[in-house]
Amino acid sequence: MDPKTVVKKFLTFRECGPLYLPKGKGFQHSPDDDVVSLPSWLSEEDVEYFASKLEKAGISGGVNYYRVTHLNWELSAPWSGAKVTVPTKFIIGDQDLVYYMPGMKDYIHNGGFHKDVPLLEEVVVMEGVAHFINQEKPNEINKHLIEFFRKF
Structure with a gap:
């Protein structure tokens, strides 16, 4: 998906319940479905800004946080129970x-x-x-x- 579509889908995600990403289906919509209606609080200008940052930095940093959840638990172990x-x-x-x-x-x-x-x-x-x-x-x-x- 192009960065603008990713940003739109991410910011407008509204499915109440656990997040499941079925294999081959992607995030909320198929990659070909790039039509996302924007809510009143999100402008095309906002989307352009966020998409430009995503395009520049990529999505790996955000995704990597979740890939190393086990490491996050290890690093925060000293504060367990705090x-x-x-x-x-x-x-x-x-x-x-x-x-x-x-x-x-x-x-x-x-x-x-x-x-x-x-x-x-x-x-x-x-x-x-x-x-x-x-x-x-x-x-x-x-x-x-x-x-x-x-x-x-």
Whole structure:
């Protein structure tokens, strides 16, 4: 796929549930299907910018992060069991792929998250929003941030 199509498909991905990439089917659409409708929060100018960076740097760096997941676990092992001990507000979209990873909703809403983040003040699940919440709903995100920081 050309970089613009990759960027469009990646930023507009909205399938709630675990991510599966069936062999030969690619990411969300076939490589020949390059027609992607842009949502109001994503302009062609944005796509051009991101695609130019992708074209220059390639996608290997991002993909390699996931290829070495085992190494990431090894490198972060000294912090295993560490708690996040600062006041925290967590915001996620109800259409975010991460929210639908197996066990994630239970972890977030039924005590596991609060156990690991004891100063968790609030969990916000924004409706109609996927992974790029700061781009999709910037005004709402800013309101949440300002509300949170005013406490300090």
